[in-house]
Amino acid sequence: MGAGLMQRAIFCDFDGTITEAEVFVALMHHFAPKAAARVLPEIYAQRLTLRDGLPQVLGTIPSRRWSELEDFVRDTALRPGLVGLLAQAKKADIPFIVVTGGFTRMAEIALAPYRQEIYAVHGLEADITGEYLRVFSPWQDDHELVAKAAVIAHYQPEDAVCIGDSITDLRVARQCPLVCARDRLAEYLREEGRAFLPFDDFRDVSAALEQRGWWREPTHAP
Numbered sequence: 001m002g003a004g005l006m007q008r009a010i011f012c013d014f015d016g017t018i019t020e021a022e023v024f025v026a027l028m029h030h031f032a033p034k035a036a037a038r039v040l041p042e043i044y045a046q047r048l049t050l051r052d053g054l055p056q057v058l059g060t061i062p063s064r065r066w067s068e069l070e071d072f073v074r075d076t077a078l079r080p081g082l083v084g085l086l087a088q089a090k091k092a093d094i095p096f097i098v099v100t101g102g103f104t105r106m107a108e109i110a111l112a113p114y115r116q117e118i119y120a121v122h123g124l125e126a127d128i129t130g131e132y133l134r135v136f137s138p139w140q141d142d143h144e145l146v147a148k149a150a151v152i153a154h155y156q157p158e159d160a161v162c163i164g165d166s167i168t169d170l171r172v173a174r175q176c177p178l179v180c181a182r183d184r185l186a187e188y189l190r191e192e193g194r195a196f197l198p199f200d201d202f203r204d205v206s207a208a209l210e211q212r213g214w215w216r217e218p219t220h221a222p
Helices: 023-031 031-042 050-058 063-073 080-089 104-110 112-117 148-155 165-172 183-192 200-213
Strands: 008-012 097-103 122-127 133-134 159-164 178-181
Touching: 008 148, 023 031, 023 063, 023 097, 023 200, 031 050, 050 104, 050 122, 050 200, 063 104, 080 112, 080 200, 097 104, 097 148, 097 165, 104 112, 133 200, 148 159, 148 165, 159 165, 165 178, 165 183, 178 200
Parallel strands: 008 097, 008 159, 097 122, 159 178
Antiparallel strands: 122 133
16 A cells, blocks of 8 residues: 555554653653743744744754663553554554654654554654754655645545644644544644544544444455
8 A cells, every 4th residue: 555545544643642641842851951941832832833943942952862862762651542543443454654743763662562553654853963963854844844734645545534632733633634632732623613533542532433434344446
């Protein structure tokens, strides 16, 4: 199954969605506390874009600390119900694609035990060849370093569900046909009067998708 051939696909955020805690935010507060305290409130208030704001924080972290960043996410607690959701998606032949506003590498580390069940992981990349981190992604646009809508456009599914929890999911949630939201993302969507499915853990997501017929056995043309 390649880009442009998907009937349905699940696009899921990582930090605060797959993980129980906001690991990327915690990482920034831990390794760049002054910059995080100054910049993150501006991002949440939508006065500063993710593309402009995140490099101001991450660019203050010395590259020599990269291994510490990797260690920071090991043994991260994942939200209940993930294994069941991945199993249902696989049985229904629906790709489960992780799109994180944080580092791809950190998501890969935390999701290593389940990586074979996940179609792809997309997020921030880091250049650690200089004195300080330089961050980028193949998906950046004028507003975001990881424009999640661009990832969906790449795969061109006929139908999609987006699962998320925060500001990195807001722009894509405005475009996605079906949105499962919690925490800060749910607040943004309520303020904008947009419909979404609230969830606490992935068992709620599985149940909501089952009600909408997503778990029917796949049909393949002869």
